[in-house]
Amino acid sequence: MTRAPGDASWSAWQPLKGLPALTPPVLAETLDGGQAFRWYRQSDGSWQGQWSEHAVRVRADAAGRLGWSAPVGSEAGARAAVRAYFATSVDFVALADALPWRSDPHLARCRAEFPGLRLLRQPFGETLLGFLCSATKQIVQIKQMLALLAARHGAVTAAATPAGEKLHRLPTWPEIAAIPEAALRGCLLGFRARYIAETARFLAANPGWLEATEAAPYAAARERLCTLPGVGGKVADCVLLFGAGRLEAFPVDVWILKTLARRYGLEGWKPAQLAQFGRAHFGPLAGLAQQYLFAWERRHGGR
DNA sequence: TGACAGGGGGTGT
């Protein structure tokens, strides 16, 4: 049994079956490109990430085949959790092929540049928390907020490594409801602290609301999310796309706004109009198209 | 090494 390099408390690498080969840049874009905010690149080139009570390392070998490792003792639970998180039962290569790239030259080159790009299936509540933090913040800052929330207010997970490193999960919504708003502000949340505190109080007063929202049809779920303080159409679509597998969700942020204006001749369109355009032009998998456009714009930035 | 200005993947009024 070979151990993960550099840390004897992590399990041997195990193949992550069901995924296509991914290049390191596509893996990086998937894990750290704005869908999720709790993945960190390790010195050995692997990625360490957390969700719910799980902590996992992921890497691609020279051929692009993915492997995962978990703290020793947590492998049994991690195996199913990894499969669910990476949505291994969903064939994103086939879905990308079903996008209208044959009649859309820009989408065609986005698809060609990020082969195998995937959408993650993150825990719904944690995804909501992450995107409540996202307003006018870049990825690095969102990651910092969530890291502080976890370190100060999240339970130590059973997956904590005996090597000295304590791993904290994010606080749950009931736990957040008990945190004074001032303490939230101490986690660099700024004006987002009030949104998060109020959302936590609302969820505490409405048991089952989050679960019902996750299970509702797309349009109804989006409307429900938009009733939460700090959640507009963009955040709602991110939560549904990255935290509920709703591939018809089409988040319109300033990057997508610029892309659609510049590459699709839609200057002057408002975000709500563009969201409608996206769903009409890209179809029921619009969210996957959005992820490709987004990845392209991040890499090429307006050139 | 430190100070400073500019800007930031959005929402609510």
Added chain:
DNA sequence: ACACCCCCTGTC
């Protein structure tokens, strides 16, 4: 259209 917050980044 502008406030909300305040950290990060680049630059001098």
